[in-house]
Amino acid sequence: MERTLTNYIRALRTAGAGVSTTEAIDAARALELVGYQDRGLLKMSLAAVLAKSQEEEVLHDRLFDLYFSYAETKPPRQPQSEGEDQEDSDSASDGSDSDSEGQESNGQPSNGQKQPGSGQGGGSGQDKSGEAGEDAPLDLLELAQSGDATRMAMAMAQAGARADVDQIRFATQVPYFVRRMLEELGAERLDKQLMAALDERTEEGTARAEALIEARSTLMRNARAYVEARFEVFGRSASEAFMNEVMMDRSLGALTKSDMERMKPIIAKMAKKLAAKHARRRKVRNRGQLDLRRTLRANAGNDGVPFDVIWKTKRKDKPKIVTICDVSGSVARYVRFLLLVLYALREKVTDLETFCFSSHLVDVNQDLESLPFDAAMDKILREVGNGSTDYGRAFTDLSRQYDSTIDKRTTVLILGDGRNNNGDPAMGIFQDIAAKAKRVIWLCPEHPASWGSGDSALLQYKPFCSSLTHCSTVADLEHALDDVLLAYG
Amino acid sequence: MTHTGLEFAGFESADTVSARLASVGYISTASISTAVYLAHHLRKPILIEGPAGVGKTDLARSLSQSMEFPLLRMQCYEGLDESKALYEWKYGKQLLYTQILKEKIHHLIGDADGLDESFKKLAGFQDLFFSREFLEPRPLLKAMEQAGGSVLLIDEIDKSDEEFEALLLEVLSDYQVTVPEIGTVEAIVPPLVILTSNNTRELGDALKRRCLHLHIDFPNADLEARIVRSRVPDISERLLAQLVAFIQLVRDENIRKLPSISETIDWAKTLLLLHADSLDPIMVRNTLNVILKRQTDIAEVNGQVDQLVRKVLSEQTEPA
Numbered sequence: 110m111e112r113t114l115t116n117y118i119r120a121l122r123t124a125g126a127g128v129s130t131t132e133a134i135d136a137a138r139a140l141e142l143v144g145y146q147d148r149g150l151l152k153m154s155l156a157a158v159l160a161k162s163q164e165e166e167v168l169h170d171r172l173f174d175l176y177f178s179y180a181e182t183k184p185p186r187q188p189q190s191e192g193e194d195q196e197d198s199d200s201a202s203d204g205s206d207s208d209s210e211g212q213e214s215n216g217q218p219s220n221g222q223k224q225p226g227s228g229q230g231g232g233s234g235q236d237k238s239g240e241a242g243e244d245a246p247l248d249l250l251e252l253a254q255s256g257d258a259t260r261m262a263m264a265m266a267q268a269g270a271r272a273d274v275d276q277i278r279f280a281t282q283v284p285y286f287v288r289r290m291l292e293e294l295g296a297e298r299l300d301k302q303l304m305a306a307l308d309e310r311t312e313e314g315t316a317r318a319e320a321l322i323e324a325r326s327t328l329m330r331n332a333r334a335y336v337e338a339r340f341e342v343f344g345r346s347a348s349e350a351f352m353n354e355v356m357m358d359r360s361l362g363a364l365t366k367s368d369m370e371r372m373k374p375i376i377a378k379m380a381k382k383l384a385a386k387h388a389r390r391r392k393v394r395n396r397g398q399l400d401l402r403r404t405l406r407a408n409a410g411n412d413g414v415p416f417d418v419i420w421k422t423k424r425k426d427k428p429k430i431v432t433i434c435d436v437s438g439s440v441a442r443y444v445r446f447l448l449l450v451l452y453a454l455r456e457k458v459t460d461l462e463t464f465c466f467s468s469h470l471v472d473v474n475q476d477l478e479s480l481p482f483d484a485a486m487d488k489i490l491r492e493v494g495n496g497s498t499d500y501g502r503a504f505t506d507l508s509r510q511y512d513s514t515i516d517k518r519t520t521v522l523i524l525g526d527g528r529n530n531n532g533d534p535a536m537g538i539f540q541d542i543a544a545k546a547k548r549v550i551w552l553c554p555e556h557p558a559s560w561g562s563g564d565s566a567l568l569q570y571k572p573f574c575s576s577l578t579h580c581s582t583v584a585d586l587e588h589a590l591d592d593v594l595l596a597y598g
Numbered sequence: 599m600t601h602t603g604l605e606f607a608g609f610e611s612a613d614t615v616s617a618r619l620a621s622v623g624y625i626s627t628a629s630i631s632t633a634v635y636l637a638h639h640l641r642k643p644i645l646i647e648g649p650a651g652v653g654k655t656d657l658a659r660s661l662s663q664s665m666e667f668p669l670l671r672m673q674c675y676e677g678l679d680e681s682k683a684l685y686e687w688k689y690g691k692q693l694l695y696t697q698i699l700k701e702k703i704h705h706l707i708g709d710a711d712g713l714d715e716s717f718k719k720l721a722g723f724q725d726l727f728f729s730r731e732f733l734e735p736r737p738l739l740k741a742m743e744q745a746g747g748s749v750l751l752i753d754e755i756d757k758s759d760e761e762f763e764a765l766l767l768e769v770l771s772d773y774q775v776t777v778p779e780i781g782t783v784e785a786i787v788p789p790l791v792i793l794t795s796n797n798t799r800e801l802g803d804a805l806k807r808r809c810l811h812l813h814i815d816f817p818n819a820d821l822e823a824r825i826v827r828s829r830v831p832d833i834s835e836r837l838l839a840q841l842v843a844f845i846q847l848v849r850d851e852n853i854r855k856l857p858s859i860s861e862t863i864d865w866a867k868t869l870l871l872l873h874a875d876s877l878d879p880i881m882v883r884n885t886l887n888v889i890l891k892r893q894t895d896i897a898e899v900n901g902q903v904d905q906l907v908r909k910v911l912s913e914q915t916e917p918a
Contacts, residue, residue, distance in 0.1 A: 127803070131807060131808075135640060135642065135810075150612060150632060153628060153629045153633075154632055157633045157811055157812060158640075160811055161645075161809075162806075162811070163647070163813055384799075385800045410689075410690050414689075414693060479894075480852075
């Protein structure tokens with residue numbers, strides 16, 4: 110009973126939910142309180158105890174259904190038809206199946222039973238696995254033919270435990286673990302029998318061989334279903350976490366459409382992290398300087414004796430960001446991500462203005478505010494994206510039409526490759542903007558090696574930027590925005 | 599105030615929680631009841647998250663009402679510190695007493711020779727001014743001192759500073775408060791603690807670990823209708839169904855601040871006052887500011903009122 114729970118907690122941990130020991134103890138206490146009778150109640154109880162955020166709750170809901178689909182209280186006694194056997198293979202792992210086999214079969218190798226490097230099929234000479242090992246081939250043939258789903262599932266769970274299937278992390282490991290399981294089941298002897306039967310070259314022998322082949326494929330199918338089910342519980346989230354890590358360092362320009370969808374939660378998470386980090390910084394107090402007026406006021410009731418001492422606090426600037434994005438051709442992809450992050454940060458960066466340009470500057474705040482992000486982005490790219498890039502014109506437009514948006518609190522964030530089609534870079538105006546703003550940060554998706562090559566005016570702008578960084582992955586974006594927000598710390 | 603009439607004897611099951619809450623007009627969901635049931639038996643605080651106005655604070659209020667425990671409420675804000683949350687010395691009283699006792703001090707040390715001896719004599723009385731007599735308990739300490747049990751509501755914990763969370767840990771896990779001058783005050787009866795958060799910032803892991811987690815979201819139409827019916831009993835079934843359906847539709851619109859249950863209830867009351875018995879576009883338009891709190895949101899929905907009302911009305915007539 111307890112093992113079912115600890116295994117479940119392990120599955121949650123692999124999936125990325127931080128479950129501490131105290132929480133595990135609470136879960137055990139909750140389980141004691143509500144029991145296994147009411148599945149819905151159990152699910153909600155474990156959610157309350159184990160899931161500590163909405164994301165974890167979603168994770169819990171998914172895993173609970175996967176995991177407890179076989180730890181159901183009522184074991185399906187009647188033999189079920191062969192076929193889709195994910196359910197079947199799991200159904201016997203039920204803790205309440207009163208014999209000791211049921212206890213063992215929860216997918217965890219119990220301490221005595223696990224053989225270090227147990228490569229030999231069914232070799233563990235202890236308790237019931239011993240008997241399974243002795244006459245495994247016969248047993249297997251009989252087992253496969255019997256169609257007894259409960260027994261099959263039990264055998265699968267035991268072999269799975271010995272083969273350490275719960276260690277599975279990637280979908281590509283499925284065949285490997287299926288093979289390990291078959292080894293553990295003792296399929297080797299089945300094979301030998303099969304060879305012997307074929308060697309007989311009699312009709313009877315051929316019939317037996319066919320039955321053996323049939324049995325083998327039944328076993329294989331069951332083992333595969335078992336491994337796949339375990340992958341859902343223990344592996345999928347782990348490999349997803351790994352994929353996400355890889356994504357962080359992938360060039361944004363090379364992402365496919367499906368990658369984009371995967372990026373969204375990653376970006377939301379990153380934005381949350383950034384927001385949390387900088388929210389804390391903004392509140393640092395300037396301790397050490399007495400605020401005399403407020404101290405006297407607060408202590409008037411104490412005859413002016415300063416029991417309550419009030420310190421001066423320094424008011425920190427709130428971040429104000431003006432983003433200027435080149436939405437022509439190659440840079441457009443990067444713009445999408447930068448804006449996605451910035452708008453995810455919306456709660457922290459309330460003062461955010463976005464302009465996009467290719468041939469001339471357009472104020473796109475309205476679109477981004479009123480439309481869902483993807484729709485807004487498509488509209489912007491459609492309306493603004495198809496002109497030849499003119500950085501000089503963009504800066505001129507900015508200083509003429511939106512002069513008031515830039516003051517000494519403003520960070521100007523420019524995303525672009527600086528390829529100006531050999532037009533006038535309007536250096537003077539750019540210089541004025543840089544002088545007026547708090548900082549000018551230029552993010553360039555191109556590799557530093559090609560900065561300033563061809564029609565790129567990047568190196569001309571460089572001296573006036575507070576920083577000019579190469580920015581092509583999500584990790585780069587995170588650094589860049591961290592840097593922007595740091596200035597308001 | 600509705601009175602249950604029954605002495606509170608503990609929650610035997612999650613269903614008892616629902617029934618108890620229903621008796622004071624709070625329509626709870628299975629997950630809410632389960633969380634309360636667990637919190638009661640595991641002696642753990644509940645951290646409730648969810649959008650504003652879905653009944654987080656109200657749950658605490660209803661619980662205190664249904665259990666007939668006093669409710670101690672602490673509203674969190676930036677800069678909240680221990681002197682507002684735990685305890686405070688009554689400085690004024692201390693000062694006043696020292697002034698009064700100044701005269702008497704002569705008698706006390708009058709016969710002592712030299713500074714050393716006077717000091718020794720005084721040392722015997724030094725704890726006088728830092729005793730319970732001069733201690734002003736704030737909500738957290740007060741909750742510890744309730745002999746009959748209590749419900750402690752720590753509202754909008756996300757608005758407080760991170761340092762304050764650390765301050766709460768002792769209270770939340772051990773149900774005790776340490777006052778250095780006096781010692782540790784343990785709870786006579788551990789209070790049922792409810793923390794609410796609007797998720798404006800991520801709470802610390804230490805805090806989360808000590809709490810059960812409960813997320814309350816916007817209710818579905820069925821639940822919302824039941825909630826409104828219990829809060830605005832005079833409303834006609836027809837109007838109720840229509841206005842709930844309308845609100846559910848509005849929540850799908852592209853607006854910033856979604857209307858929550860409290861807005862639905864306010865709207866129901868408003869429409870009742872206006873003697874409405876069915877939604878009509880003009881009335882909806884005039885009362886839109888009850889459910890939507892941002893000018894841009896109102897403008898957004900205003901244009902679609904006709905369409906939404908028509909949709910609600912047609913859905914209403916279809917099944918009937």
